[in-house]
Amino acid sequence: MKATPDTATSGRRPELAVWKFASCDGCQLTLLDCEDELLGIADRLRISYFLEASSAPGPGPYDLSLVEGSITTPQDAERIRHIRAASRRLVTIGACATAGGIQALRNYADVAEYQAVVYARPDYVETLATSTPISAHVPVDFELRGCPIDRGQLVEVITAHLAGRNPDVPAHSVCFECKRRGTVCVTVAHGTPCLGPVTHAGCGALCPAYDRGCYGCFGPSNSVNFPSFVPLLRRDGMATLDVVRVLRTFNTGSPEFDAESRREAER
Amino acid sequence: MTGEAPTAVIGTEGMAELIRVLAARGRTVIGPTVRDGAIVLDELTDGDELPYGRGVELEAGHYRVRPRADGAAFAHSAGPQSWKTYLHPQRERQWNADRGSDGAWVVTEDDTPPPSYAFLGVRPCDLRAIAVQDRVLAGGPHSDNRYRARRERTFLVAVECTEPGATCFCTSMGAGPAVDGGYDLALTEVVDGGGHRFWARAGSDEGASVLAELPHLPADASLATVAHEKVSAAADRMGRTMPEVDLQALMRETLHADRWNDVAARCLTCGNCTMACPTCFCTSAEDVTDLTGDHAERWRRWESCFDLEFSHLPGGPVRASGRSRYRQWATHKLGTWYDQFDSSGCVGCGRCIVWCPVGIDLTEEAHALNAERAAGGPPGEGAA
Numbered sequence: 135m136k137a138t139p140d141t142a143t144s145g146r147r148p149e150l151a152v153w154k155f156a157s158c159d160g161c162q163l164t165l166l167d168c169e170d171e172l173l174g175i176a177d178r179l180r181i182s183y184f185l186e187a188s189s190a191p192g193p194g195p196y197d198l199s200l201v202e203g204s205i206t207t208p209q210d211a212e213r214i215r216h217i218r219a220a221s222r223r224l225v226t227i228g229a230c231a232t233a234g235g236i237q238a239l240r241n242y243a244d245v246a247e248y249q250a251v252v253y254a255r256p257d258y259v260e261t262l263a264t265s266t267p268i269s270a271h272v273p274v275d276f277e278l279r280g281c282p283i284d285r286g287q288l289v290e291v292i293t294a295h296l297a298g299r300n301p302d303v304p305a306h307s308v309c310f311e312c313k314r315r316g317t318v319c320v321t322v323a324h325g326t327p328c329l330g331p332v333t334h335a336g337c338g339a340l341c342p343a344y345d346r347g348c349y350g351c352f353g354p355s356n357s358v359n360f361p362s363f364v365p366l367l368r369r370d371g372m373a374t375l376d377v378v379r380v381l382r383t384f385n386t387g388s389p390e391f392d393a394e395s396r397r398e399a400e401r
Numbered sequence: 402m403t404g405e406a407p408t409a410v411i412g413t414e415g416m417a418e419l420i421r422v423l424a425a426r427g428r429t430v431i432g433p434t435v436r437d438g439a440i441v442l443d444e445l446t447d448g449d450e451l452p453y454g455r456g457v458e459l460e461a462g463h464y465r466v467r468p469r470a471d472g473a474a475f476a477h478s479a480g481p482q483s484w485k486t487y488l489h490p491q492r493e494r495q496w497n498a499d500r501g502s503d504g505a506w507v508v509t510e511d512d513t514p515p516p517s518y519a520f521l522g523v524r525p526c527d528l529r530a531i532a533v534q535d536r537v538l539a540g541g542p543h544s545d546n547r548y549r550a551r552r553e554r555t556f557l558v559a560v561e562c563t564e565p566g567a568t569c570f571c572t573s574m575g576a577g578p579a580v581d582g583g584y585d586l587a588l589t590e591v592v593d594g595g596g597h598r599f600w601a602r603a604g605s606d607e608g609a610s611v612l613a614e615l616p617h618l619p620a621d622a623s624l625a626t627v628a629h630e631k632v633s634a635a636a637d638r639m640g641r642t643m644p645e646v647d648l649q650a651l652m653r654e655t656l657h658a659d660r661w662n663d664v665a666a667r668c669l670t671c672g673n674c675t676m677a678c679p680t681c682f683c684t685s686a687e688d689v690t691d692l693t694g695d696h697a698e699r700w701r702r703w704e705s706c707f708d709l710e711f712s713h714l715p716g717g718p719v720r721a722s723g724r725s726r727y728r729q730w731a732t733h734k735l736g737t738w739y740d741q742f743d744s745s746g747c748v749g750c751g752r753c754i755v756w757c758p759v760g761i762d763l764t765e766e767a768h769a770l771n772a773e774r775a776a777g778g779p780p781g782e783g784a785a
Contacts, residue, residue, distance in 0.1 A: 174692035289692075297690045306672060306708045309758075313676030314491040314703060318437040318481050321758050323464045331671035331758050345437065356709050357670040359723060362759055 148197035148296070150175075151183035153217055155203025155210050156237055156265060160282040161228035162186055162202045171289050178296055194220040198295050204230040204237060204265045204387075211262070211271055218272035225291055226268045229281040233353050234387025236281075238265040241387060267387060276301065279334050281351040281384035287336055304335050305356035308348050311339035320347055327370040329380065332358040332390075353385035360394045374401050407603045408625070410618040411588075416474070416599060417448025419558070419586075422614045423519040428556060431487055432521035433480065438466060440480045442487075445521065452477060459566035459640070459751065462760030471592045475522055476564035479752045483679030484527055487518055488551050489534060492702040495686075500695040515550040521558045523584070525577035526569075526750040528559050530679035532583055536742050537682050556607060559584035563631040567640030568751030570764055574643065576748040578635040586612060589628035595621065600628040641751065641764040644771040648745065652736030655770040656728070664766055665724035667759050672705040674753035674761070675730065680746050683711070706730050731766060 152162050166187060168175065175181075182192030199221035205211050218224055226232045234241070240248065241264045249256035268274055278291055287303055294301035304310070308330035312319060320326040320342050328347030330339070334355045341348050367377050381395035411419070423430050424446065432445045433452050440452045456469040457477045469476055494511040501507055523531070531552075538548040562571070562578035571577030580587045585608035588599040598618060603609035644651070675681040685704035690697045704711055706729050712719035720726045738746035747763070754762045 171692060178692050178694075293690055293692055296692065297694055299688070299690070302687055302689075304708070304710065306705075306710065307669070309671040309673045310676065310703075310705065310708070313673060316441070316482055316486065318439040318441065319464075319673065319756055319758070322462055322756055323438045323481070331669040331673075357707075357723065359666075359669050362667045363669055366758055 147178065147180045149182040149192065149194070150179040150292075151192075151194065151196040151199045151217075151221065152181075152186070153183070153199060153201045153203075154185070155201070155214070155231065155268075156206040157203030157228065157230040157235060159186065159202070161230075161280075162200070164227075164283050164285050164288055165200070168285055168289055175289075175292060179292070195222070196220055197222045198292070199224045201226050201231050201268050202228055204234045204267060205262070205271055206237060206240075206265045207261050209260075214268060214271050223275045223295060224268075224272070225276045225278060225295075226274050227278045227288065228283050229279065229351065229353060229384035230265075231268045232277040232279055232388075233385040233391075234265045234267050236384050236386070238387035239382060240265055241392075242382070265387065278303065279336050279352040284336050284338070306335055307331050307355045307357070308333045308335050308337070308339050308342070308352070311335050311337070312342050315339060315343065317342045320345060321366065321370065325370050327367045327372050327380075331366075332360065332363050349380060349383065350391065351384050353388045354390035358390050360390070360397075364394070364398070374398055407609045407612055409601045409612055409615070410621050410624055411599050411601050411615050412618050413448065413453075413474075413597050415601075415615045415617065416451065418615050419611070420445050420448055420521065422611055423521075423556060426519075426611075428517050428519040430519045430521055431484075433475070433477070435466060439464060440466060440477050442480065442482050442484070451522075456564065457566060459568045459755050460760070461568065461754045461762045462757055464755050472597060473564070473590055473592050475560045475588075475590045478524065478562065478564065478566040478569055479750050479755055481677065481752075481756060483677070483750070483752065484520055484523065484531055485534060485679055485682075487516075487520070488531065488555065489538065489548060489682060492687075492700055493547065495699040495701055498697040498699075506697075511547075515547065515554055517554040518551070519556040519558065521560075523557050523559045524562050524750070525559065525580045526562070526571040526574075526748045527679055528557065528580060528583050529571075529574075529576035529748045530750065531557070533680045533742070533744060533746060533748065534682055536744065537680075540742075556611075557584045557586075559587045559604075561587065561589040561628070561632045563590060563635050565635050565639050566751060566755075568754040568762075569639050569749065570641040570643055570751060571749035572636050572639050573641075573645075573764075574745055574747055574749035576750075579632045584608070589632060591624060591627050591631065593627065595624070598624060600624050639749075641749075641754070641762070643749070643764055644768050646771055648735045648767065649737075649739045651767065651771055651774065652732040655774050656732070658770050658773045660766065660769045660773050661724050661728050663769070664727055664761060665722065667761055668707075668723045668727045669759055670707045670709075670723045670726055671758065672707040673756050673758060675705040675707060676703060677752040677756040678734075679750060679752065680734075680748065681705070685711070706733070727761075731763065734763075735767065 291301045321328045326347045329350040330348040333350045334352040378398045381391045430445045434450045451474040453474045454472045458465040498508045538545045559580045584604040587602045683704045684701045687700040709718045734746040
C-alpha cells in the first residue's frame with residue numbers, strides 16, 4: 135500500500151469505499167438510504183468506490199472500506215485480501231459480511247449436490263464449500279450487525295470514524311431496547327417465542343414493538359446462555375426443528391448460533 | 402400541610418374529575434391503562450382509560466391481564482414499567498457543545514423545561530421506590546438537578562394496595578401495602594354493596610385543594626374502617642416473602658455460596674430485571690458527534706450491571722461471568738445499598754420476578770442463600 139497523507143493533518147477528505155461480496159445489496163443501499171445525512175457524508179468523505187452509486191471507481195487506497203457480503207468463491211477470498219491491503223480501516227456491514235449470511239446454510243449441506251440439482255452445467259460454477267464471514271479471511275476493524283444494518287448505526291460508525299472515536303454500538307441483548315422504549319415483553323406477557331434475550335441489540339427492538347418475537351437478525355449478543363434460554367422456546371411452542379430453524383437464518387454462521395443449532399439438531 | 406388532613410369519599414365520577422382537575426392545572430397525568438396485553442403506565446386524559454374491571458395474573462416470568470367481576474380499577478400490581486420511566490427517563494441529554502468560529506468549544510447545559518407530572522395510582526411499594534431514588538439521585542452532596550426538578554413538580558396520587566400479586570413481598574421489605582406519607586393524595590379503593598368508592602385523604606396543601614374540587618359522595622363513617630381492613634388483609638396475602646433475617650448480613654456472609662453458580666446457570670444476563678426494577682438507577686454516558694465535527698452532545702442512558710460493557714475497563718470487563726453480575730445486582734440491591742444509601746434497594750414490588758424471562762425469583766434466591774448459610778456452607782468474607 136502506498137503512503138497517503140494523514141487526513142487529520144493534511145486537510146485531505148478521507149476516501150470511502152463500499153464493497154460487495156455474496157449478499158443482496160440491502161446493507162450498502164442503507165448508505166444511499168441515509169437521505170438526511172447523505173450530503174453531509176459526501177461533504178466529509180470522498181466516495182471513491184461505490185458501484186451502486188457511481189460508475190467511476192477511484193483506484194484507492196481508501197481510508198474507510200465498508201464491506202458487504204460473505205466469501206463464497208475462491209475469487210472473493212483473493213479479492214478481500216486486496217481490499218484489506220488497500221484500506222486503512224475495514225468495517226463489515228451486515229449479517230453476510232459479519233456471520234456468513236443466510237447463504238451459510240450451505241455449510242450444513244453438500245454443495246456439489248446442490249450444484250448438480252440447480253445448474254444445467256455445474257462445471258461452469260466455481261464456488262467454495264462454505265460461506266464465511268470477512269473476519270475468517272482478513273483482520274476486521276469493526277463489525278456492524280443486522281440483516282439489514284440499522285441506518286442510524288451506519289451513520290454512527292462513519293461519524294465515529296471521522297471523529298476518531300469508537301462507535302457507540304452496544305453489544306447487549308435486545309431486551310435492553312424493549313425495556314427502554316417501553317415495549318411490553320412478548321414472552322412474559324403473551325407467551326410468544328422471542329430471541330431477544332440472546333440477540334445483539336441495534337434494531338431498536340423493532341419486532342417486539344409490533345407484537346412479534348425477535349428472530350435474531352442481529353446475531354448473538356455478547357452474553358448468551360442457551361442452555362437456560364432454549365427451554366423457554368420449547369415452553370412457548372417451538373419443537374426441536376423450529377429451534378434449529380430459527381437459529382439457522384441470517385446469522386447461522388455466527389459461532390454461538392451455529393453451535394447451539396448443531397446441539398439442537400443432534401437431539 | 403397544616404391542621405388535620407382533609408378526607409373525603411369520591412366515586413368513579415370523582416376519579417374521572419380528578420384526572421380533569423390535574424390536567425387543568427397544567428399537569429401531564431400518568432396512570433395505569435391497558436395496552437399490548439398489559440396494564441402499563443401512560444398519559445391519561447379521561448377516567449375511562451383506567452383499567453376498570455382488569456386484574457393481573459402474575460408468576461415468575463409470567464404476566465397476564467385477567468377480567469375482574471368487581472370492576473375495580475386498581476386491583477392489580479407490578480406492571481412492566483415503573484415511575485422511573487418518567488422521573489429518571491431512559492435517555493436524557495445532558496449538554497450540547499458547539500465549536501465557535503474561533504475554534505473554541507462552547508458547552509451549554511440542556512435547559513429543556515422539566516415536565517409537570519401527576520402520577521395517578523402510585524402503589525405504596527412504588528412510593529417507597531420513588532423515595533429510594535430521591536435519596537440516590539437527589540440526596541447527598543451531588544444532586545441531579547434535572548431529576549430534582551421533575552420530582553419537585555410531581556403530584557403523587559397514591560392508591561393503597563388491596564390486591565397483592567403472587568410475586569409481591571412488600572410486607573417483607575416494610576414498603577406496603579398501606580401508605581405511610583410521601584403523597585399529595587392517598588386513595589383506597591372499595592367495591593362492595595355500598596358501591597364503587599375511594600376513600601381519599603390529602604397529604605399536602607395542593608392535595609387538599611385538589612380534593613376540594615372533586616365531587617364528593619356522602620360521608621360514610623364505616624368506609625375508612627372497611628378500607629383499613631382491606632389493606633390489612635392484603636398484608637396477609639403476599640405471594641412471596643423474604644427470609645426474616647438481616648438481609649444485609651445474609652448477602653455479606655454468602656458471597657461464596659454455591660447458590661450463585663446455580664442462579665448463574667439460569668440467568669440470561671439479558672438485563673430485564675434491572676430495567677423493570679423501580680430503584681435501579683445506573684446510567685452510562687453517550688457522547689454523540691455529528692458529521693461536521695462541530696457539534697457534540699452528551700446523553701445519559703439507562704445502563705445495567707448485567708451488561709458486559711458496564712464494568713469494561715482497560716483489559717476487559719471486571720465482571721465477566723454471569724455469576725459475578727447476578728451476585729453484584731442482588732448483593733447491591735439487598736445488602737450494600739444499606740452501606741451506600743442507608744436503606745434497602747428492594748421494595749418488594751416483584752417486578753424482577755415477573756419480568757425475568759426465565760423466572761428467576763429474588764426471594765427464592767435469598768431463601769436458598771439463607772438455607773445454605775444455615776447448613777454451614779462456604780463462609781463469606783475473607784474466604785476463597
